[in-house]
Every structure is written in C-alpha cells, then in structure tokens.
Amino acid sequence: MKVRMWGVRGSIPAPGRHTQEFGGNTTCIEVRTDSGQLIILDAGTGIFPLAQSLLPSLPIKASLFITHTHWDHIQGLPFFTPLFIPGNHLSIHGAQDVVSGQGIEQAMETQMQYSYFPVREAELRAALNYHTVKTGAPVKVGDATVTGTILNHPVVNMGYRIDCNGKSVFFTGDHEPYSNIYEPDDDEYRDYQRVVDERQQQVDAAMKNVDVLIADCSYTREEFQTKIGWGHGSFDHSIAMADRVGAGTLICTHHEPTRSDLDLKQVFDEAVARHPRTQDKANVILAYEGLELEF
Amino acid sequence: MEQAELNTGEIENRLLNAVERMPAFPSSVQKILELSNDINCPPKELVSVIQQDPVMTMKILRVINSAYYSLPNRINSVSQSVVYLGINTIKNLALAIAAVGVLPKRSPRNFDIQRYLIHSLNTAGLSRQLCMLAEGDLEPGDAYIAGLLHDFGKVVLAQFMSSDYEKILSLTEQRGIPLDVAEREVLGVDHALVGAMLTRRWQFPYDLSDCIADHHNPDAEASLLLDCVKVANQISRYRKLGDGRNPFREGEQLATTRFGTSFDEVIKGLGDIQRISDEANLFASIGSS
Numbered sequence: 391m392k393v394r395m396w397g398v399r400g401s402i403p404a405p406g407r408h409t410q411e412f413g414g415n416t417t418c419i420e421v422r423t424d425s426g427q428l429i430i431l432d433a434g435t436g437i438f439p440l441a442q443s444l445l446p447s448l449p450i451k452a453s454l455f456i457t458h459t460h461w462d463h464i465q466g467l468p469f470f471t472p473l474f475i476p477g478n479h480l481s482i483h484g485a486q487d488v489v490s491g492q493g494i495e496q497a498m499e500t501q502m503q504y505s506y507f508p509v510r511e512a513e514l515r516a517a518l519n520y521h522t523v524k525t526g527a528p529v530k531v532g533d534a535t536v537t538g539t540i541l542n543h544p545v546v547n548m549g550y551r552i553d554c555n556g557k558s559v560f561f562t563g564d565h566e567p568y569s570n571i572y573e574p575d576d577d578e579y580r581d582y583q584r585v586v587d588e589r590q591q592q593v594d595a596a597m598k599n600v601d602v603l604i605a606d607c608s609y610t611r612e613e614f615q616t617k618i619g620w621g622h623g624s625f626d627h628s629i630a631m632a633d634r635v636g637a638g639t640l641i642c643t644h645h646e647p648t649r650s651d652l653d654l655k656q657v658f659d660e661a662v663a664r665h666p667r668t669q670d671k672a673n674v675i676l677a678y679e680g681l682e683l684e685f
Numbered sequence: 686m687e688q689a690e691l692n693t694g695e696i697e698n699r700l701l702n703a704v705e706r707m708p709a710f711p712s713s714v715q716k717i718l719e720l721s722n723d724i725n726c727p728p729k730e731l732v733s734v735i736q737q738d739p740v741m742t743m744k745i746l747r748v749i750n751s752a753y754y755s756l757p758n759r760i761n762s763v764s765q766s767v768v769y770l771g772i773n774t775i776k777n778l779a780l781a782i783a784a785v786g787v788l789p790k791r792s793p794r795n796f797d798i799q800r801y802l803i804h805s806l807n808t809a810g811l812s813r814q815l816c817m818l819a820e821g822d823l824e825p826g827d828a829y830i831a832g833l834l835h836d837f838g839k840v841v842l843a844q845f846m847s848s849d850y851e852k853i854l855s856l857t858e859q860r861g862i863p864l865d866v867a868e869r870e871v872l873g874v875d876h877a878l879v880g881a882m883l884t885r886r887w888q889f890p891y892d893l894s895d896c897i898a899d900h901h902n903p904d905a906e907a908s909l910l911l912d913c914v915k916v917a918n919q920i921s922r923y924r925k926l927g928d929g930r931n932p933f934r935e936g937e938q939l940a941t942t943r944f945g946t947s948f949d950e951v952i953k954g955l956g957d958i959q960r961i962s963d964e965a966n967l968f969a970s971i972g973s974s
Contacts, residue, residue, distance in 0.1 A: 486753040488770060489777045524755045540754065544773035568768060571728040578729070578764065581826055585768045592757055619728075619772065 391534075391557050392422040392684045393602060393641075397436020398677040400564070400608050400622070400644035401462050408650035413679030415439065416462040417644065419561060419604065423554045427532035428452040431550060431561045431604075436679065437466035449477035453531045455523070455538075456484035456494055457563025458547035464497045468507050478516035483523050485538065485546045495520040523548055526596075539596040541565040543621035551596060557685055559602040560637075564644065566606075567627045569618065597635040601685045603672070605631065607642035610657045611664075625661035632672035633665070638685070643677035693874050696846075697882055703845040704743075704883060710802055711787040713738035715972035717779045728772040735779055736763040737968050739805050739837050742830070744782050745775065747887040759890040762826050787972070788844065793851035796843040796930060801836070802969045803927030803962075809833035810961035811917035815944055818954060821909040828913040831896045834884070835914050836929050838876030838897075839864075841883070846872070854930055864931040865901045877901050907941065915940035916951060923948050926962045927969075 397415035405414040416434030423429065428444075430437065430452055444450050450472055457463055472478040484494030498520075502511045511518075521529070525548075528535040533555065538548035543564045551560045568586045572579040597603060608622035623631075625642055632640035645654055658676050667674065675681070708714070716734040720726045735741045742763055749766045750759055760766055767775050788798050812832030813825045843850045849871055856867040865875035874882075881898030892910055899905035900914050919940060920926075922933040945951035952958065 488748055488754075488774050489781050522753065524753060526755060526757065540756075540769065542771055544771055546754075546770065546774060571732065571764070571767065571772065576729070578826075581824065582764050582768070585765050588758075589768050621771070621773075 391424060391552070391554050391559060391601075392682065393559055393604070394420040394422075395436075395604075395641070395643065395677045395679060395681040396420055396440045397432075397434040397466075398643045398645055398679060398681075399434075399462070399647055400606075402647050403435050404645075404647035408652075411651040411678065412645060412654055412676065414647075415679060416465065417457075417563075418466060421552055421559060423532055423534040423552075424557075425533045427534060429531055429534065429536065429552060430454040432457055432463045432563065433465070433467040433470065434462050435466045435469075438469045438471075439679075441469065441471040444472060448472060448475060449479070451479040452481075453529075453536075454480060454482045455536055455548075455550050456482065456497060457549065457561065458543060458545050459484070459487070459494075459497045460545060460564070463563065464501065467498060468501050468509070473514045473516045473518065474509070476515040479518075480516055481519050481521055483521045483529060483536070485540070485548045486522050488546055493520055493522045528553075537596070539593060541593065542568055544619075547621075549593075549596065551600065558600045559604065559685075560597045560600045561604040562606050562623075562628075564606050564608075564621050566619075566621045566623055567631075594631075594635050597631070597637065599636045601638040602641060602683060603628075603632050603635070603637035603639070604641040604643055604677070606644045607661075608644050608646055610661070613646075625658060626664060629661060629665045629672070629674055632674070637672045639673045639675065639683065641675055641677045641681070641683070645677070693878070693882070696872065696874055696879065697886075700841055700845055700879065700883065701886060704841060706785065707740055707744075707841070707844060708786040708788050709740040709744075709782050710738050710798065710969075711790075711972035712802070712968055712970070713741055713779075714783045714787050717741075717783045721776055721780055726776075728767065731772065731776055731779065732764050732767060735775070736830075736833070737806060739802070739833055739840065740788070741779055741782050742833060743837060743883075745778055746884075746889055748778060750888045752888070759888060761830055761890045761893050764826075788840070793843060793847040793854065795854050796839075796847075796850065797928065798840065798843075799969050800928035801840055801843075801930075803965045804921055804929040805833050805836055805927070806965035806968065807921040807926035807962055808835060808914065808917045810965065811920050811955070811958065812913040814955050814958065814961065815913040815917055815951075816909065819909055819913070819943065823909045823913070827893070828910060828917075831893055831910055831914045832917050834880065834893070835897055835900045835918060836876060836880070837883070838878070838880030839929060842868070842872070842876055842879055857930065861934075863901070863934070864929075875901065903940075909943075912941045912943050916944055920948065920952060920955075920958075924952070924958075924962075927965065 397418040415436035417432040418436030419431040421429040523538040605628040614624040809832035813829040816828035868875040
C-alpha cells in the first residue's frame with residue numbers, strides 16, 4: 391500500500407511563507423492499494439492538487455471516504471475536477487448524520503446549492519454514487535477493505551481502517567480522547583468511567599497493530615487543557631495511542647492553522663522528547679504535503 | 686385472540702411513525718433550550734435533563750441503537766450515548782427534539798402528563814434505590830431507565846389514540862378495573878405491550894424491552910430488573926407519587942417479597958425516599974405554569 395498526504399492542516403487553509411514547508415491545505419490523503427485502487431480519505435482543499443495529479447490518467451475510478459462533514463474535511467469536494475468529466479467514477483462513503491438523519495449525500499448537496507456554487511450536483515458528468523458507512527461493517531474496495539469506527543468529535547466522525555493483503559493504515563479524522571463528564575466525587579463518575587474504558591478498548595481494538603496510524607495532533611499538551619470538548623487530540627495523546635495499539639508508524643496531522651513551520655517542528659520535538667522512542671515503539675513523523683509512505 | 690393480533694399490527698404501524706413526531710415534556714424542552722444557549726454548559730447538566738424525560742430518552746436511545754451506528758453493544762443510557770456519539774451531537778439531537786414542541790398538558794382531557802411524568806420519575810428513582818439495596822448483578826442506572834420508561838406506552842397511546850384512551854380511562858373509573866385490563870378490552874393491547882413493541886422495533890437491549898413488556902405480568906419469569914420496576918411502580922402508586930391513571934387497589938399484594946414482606950417494610954428499608962419525590966415534583970413543575 392502507499393499513502394500520500396495532500397492536505398495536513400486543520401480548520402482552515404493556511405497558505406503563506408510561514409507554512410511553506412509543511413503546507414497549508416486542509417485534510418486530504420491518497421491511499422493506493424496493492425493493485426493500484428484509489429482510495430481518498432477526506433476532501434479538504436488538498437483534494438484539488440490531488441485532482442490535478444490525476445488528470446493525465448483519466449478516466450479514474452475512486453472511492454472517497456469522508457470522516458465527517460466539518461468544512462475542512464469536505465470543502466474541496468466541488469473542486470475535484472474529475473467530477474466534471476464524463477467517464478470518471480466516484481463513490482462517496484460516510485456516516486449517517488445523527489441529527490438530520492441524512493446520509494453523506496448532504497455534504498455534496500449542501501455545498502452545491504445555487505448560493506454557494508455555480509454548478510448543481512445534477513450537472514456533474516462523472517458517475518457518482520453515495521454509500522452510508524456503518525460501524526464495523528467492512529466495505530470492499532478492490533483488493534482492500536475499509537472499516538469505519540465512530541470516534542469522538544462534535545459531529546459523528548468515522549475513523550477508517552484500510553486493510554490490504556496483511557498491511558493496514560488507520561486514519562482518525564478528528565478525534566479527542568474520551569474523558570469523564572462527571573467529577574470524581576459525583577455518584578455517576580464510576581459508571582461513566584466504566585463506559586469510557588469499554589469504549590476506549592473497542593476503539594483501540596479497531597486500530598490494533600496497524601502499520602501506519604494517521605492521527606489528529608492538533609494541540610500541544612498545554613493547549614489541550616483549554617480545548618477540552620473541541621474534538622481534537624494532542625501530540626502526546628496520539629503518541630501514547632500509537633504505542634498502546636502497537637502501530638508501526640504514527641503520522642501526526644491536522645496542524646493548527648496558526649502554527650508556523652518553525653513552531654510546528656518545535657512543539658513536535660518537545661512532545662516526542664516526552665515519549666522517548668525505543669525499538670518496540672511507533673516511529674513518529676510529522677505530516678507534510680507530499681509525504682509518501684510505502685509499506 | 687385473533688382480534689388482538691390484528692389490532693397489534695394495526696396499532697404498531699400507526700404508532701411507529703407517529704412517535705417520530707412526538708414532542709417531549711415541557712420541563713425538559715424549556716431546560717434544554719436554556720442550557721444550550723450557554724456554550725460552556727456542563728455536559729452533565731444536559732444529561733441530567735435528558736434522562737428525566739421519557740420521550741427524549743426514548744428518542745436518543747432509538748437513534749443510537751439504530752442499524753446505522755451498529756455499535757458493538759446495545760445502548761440503554763443517555764450517558765452511554767454521550768460516550769459513543771459525543772456531547773455536542775446529543776445536545777443537538779435534544780435541541781431537534783425540543784424544536785418539535787411540547788406535549789399538550791391534557792390530551793385526552795383526563796390524562797395529565799405532568800402527573801404521568803412524576804409517576805415515571807418516582808418509579809425510576811425508587812427502582813434505582815431498590816437495585817442498590819438488592820444483591821445482584823444489575824447496574825442501578827439500568828434499573829432507573831427501566832423505571833423511567835416502563836409506562837411509555839401510556840403516553841404514546843394517550844397522545845396518538847386519544848379518543849380510545851378517553852374510553853379506557855372512563856372504563857377504569859366506572860368498573861374499578863386495572864388500566865391494562867381496560868386497555869386490552871378496548872384496544873386488544875395494553876400499554877406494556879405497546880411500550881415494548883416500540884423498544885423492540887428500535888433494538889433496545891432485550892432485558893429493557895422484556896421488563897417493559899412484563900411489568901404487569903404476574904407470570905413473567907422473575908429477574909432483579911423486573912422486580913425493581915414492579916415494586917417501585919407499586920410503591921409510587923401506594924404512596925400516590927404522581928399518577929399513571931392506575932391507582933393502588935386495596936388488598937394489592939407486593940409483586941415480590943425480595944425487598945420485604947409488606948409495603949411499609951420495603952419503604953422503611955429504602956430510607957429517605959422523600960428526596961426522590963421532591964426532585965420529581967421540582968422537575969415536572971418547570972414550564973408547567
């Protein structure tokens with residue numbers, strides 16, 4: 391399998407000279423299975439340069455898996471150029487929205503309304519279909535299977551595990567570590583904690599022994615303390631998670647839009663220093679646009 | 686029997702769709718709207734409001750247990766739903782339910798939803814208390830939720846089959862028969878079956894649905910959960926805590942002697958139960974003026 395990062399920024403694109411090295415596009419990851427099947431994880435603005443790279447090899451058949459429908463994970467979708475060209479085929483997969491009760495098609499329909507975009511969904515020329523992902527029910531994509539697990543974010547967020555011929559990659563999308571909403575001296579604390587621990591074990595099991603774990607590392611340890619409930623994790627959380635689940639390599643992504651290249655390297659180095667690397671622990675790297683891993 | 690089966694199917698189809706549009710209780714709707722205006726509202730306060738409303742609780746459990754999220758376990762508590770879906774999603778779900786409106790205070794005119802809510806909350810609180818006293822492998826939270834939802838079928842029938850329900854309520858008063866008997870006579874089904882039919886269709890945990898189904902059934906296989914709910918229900922009727930339109934009848938026997946041999950003995954064993962009824966009254970009174 392091969393993984394390539396096309397967008398590594400969280401929240402909003404962050405172009406400019408301070409982010410040149412790591413890149414300013416929002417989340418988009420290209421995964422190629424052993425047989426060359428194209429799987430795209432999220433459709434932030436990074437999907438636009440990915441689309442440009444695909445133009446010489448049209449027509450394409452791609453499967454896009456959307457972790458969740460916050461803008462930074464879908465805003466590039468109307469600019470995925472192959473959608474406008476006949477002969478291409480795109481299937482879009484995502485979770486059912488809890489509140490609206492709609493499937494992932496609402497991400498596309500909403501963005502392509504007259505007020506927001508000049509082309510309507512019905513006018514797209516590529517073959518397009520939608521598929522609602524259910525937790526724990528693997529979706530077959532060529533020689534790979536993709537399995538979704540609901541993680542912890544202010545909207546339903548599916549983490550995806552892709553397995554192909556014994557190799558695997560897991561992408562969290564946006565995820566905050568589970569925490570207890572009660573105080574230790576509240577009556578409900580113990581019961582709630584039991585559910586939290588149970589859920590944590592289920593989520594760890596879904597990531598178990600992946601070769602590559604791509605995880606939300608929005609915050610530093612200190613920043614996280616004031617952002618509890620915002621739906622993101624820290625470098626420290628993700629490193630601990632990678633070690634706990636036995637991941638081979640951890641790719642830290644979803645960089646804060648205000649974090650310059652220099653700052654990013656500094657906070658990353660500090661976090662890694664707090665979790666010394668040994669042979670049995672995950673190799674930890676920072677995501678940048680163009681980062682490619684083959685495994 | 687044939688008549689009853691026919692009715693069950695008809696009623697099931699009619700109610701399943703109707704419940705989707707069912708509004709919640711005025712007290713929780715008002716509290717949810719208030720709390721959700723504060724971006725820093727503590728999640729536990731939100732949970733506390735939702736889990737005092739049988740309609741909100743039902744609707745949230747219905748969503749989380751639906752096949753779309755096919756979670757590894759069936760979920761039977763609001764706080765569990767928060768762990769699995771996140772507090773913001775639960776908050777927005779509660780807001781969407783609140784936006785439907787509020788249950789009418791009396792529909793049919795002799796069914797008072799506030800007094801129904803007080804009965805449900807007392808039964809829930811007493812059921813939890815009984816569970817904590819009993820030795821057994823049951824979470825107090827499971828006993829609470831079963832108590833809260835045991836009579837859900839009543840509010841559904843009262844809301845969506847109100848003319849039939851008016852007849853049923855008159856029948857219980859004229860002939861002094863238990864409510865479930867009158868329901869079966871008029872509709873062919875009773876509120877216990879209706880409640881369980883909904884929760885089974887929505888894939889709630891089996892023991893919860895079974896408990897709702899059997900809470901008036903003297904021949905049901907005993908379990909700690911069922912015993913907690915049956916006795917809690919009896920105590921709240923015996924002490925007139927709220928009103929589920931099924932008054933305590935002279936000479937009624939305790940459903941089980943597991944917690945004591947007389948009503949007064951069981952109540953004594955429970956200690957201070959005033960707090961449970963005070964909290965229920967306070968909550969139900971919000972938004973009722």
